[in-house]
Amino acid sequence: MRKNIVAGNWKMNTTVSEGVELAKEVNAALKAAKANCDVVICVPFTHLCPVAAAIDATVLGLGAENCADHKSGAYTGEVSAAMVASTGANYVILGHSERRQYYGETSETLREKVALALENNLKPIFCIGEVLEERENGTFNEVVRCQVEEGLFNLSAEDFGKIVLAYEPVWAIGTGKTATAEQAEDMHAFIRGVIAEKYGKEIADNTSILYGGSCKPSNAAELFAKPNVDGGLIGGAALKCADFMGIVSAF
Ligand code: PEP
16 A cells, blocks of 8 residues: 655755754654654755765655756756765655746656656655646646646556655645645545556555645644545755654654
């Protein structure tokens, strides 16, 4: 059966020393109180090596927030999936709405990134979600269906089975505005149905679908209680150990 996962997305926050301290704190908290879900932190590229050295990979997973859409070569400033994997990381967030919006990531580039991540044994946490206008004009299901189909449905069933999805309504990211547990559940059930149409019920049932968007200790339990919500991708609240652990302990 699918795993429950709580993954932090630190975005462009913390210096290396601050990040190592935070990772150590989370690691220690997880050792003190065993989590009932998998826990992952996704950190800036600069932090991957020192954080990998500071944590125990058996209690805390590590991921990057992005990777390049090329294997290697003359792409100044880019970081490849192989480089990410060589740090000891085992996850990578792909298709975050901030990358789609500010860096022009398209389904086409994301297909390349997903393929390279999988080739390097990184588990993609693939983000999808509608903007406010699409929520309000009622097109949100079709927008999300398109993102899933265009970004992922070129994969074999075996490779699709390695993907973690994160539904992140863009209007709820960093805004303090959370989707209601019912809105999240409806969308997650819809996404699972879309996956089942293509890959069958078993693969759909085995796919972890996380919710992201202003998730915090006070709303995590209600969200995670929904049958199709398999955890969270956490931005702001992942930057304080107590808040992050408050969300982890919602399972
Ligand atoms: C995110 O950016 O992935 C996210 C969910 O952010 P926040 O929790 O801050 O809304």
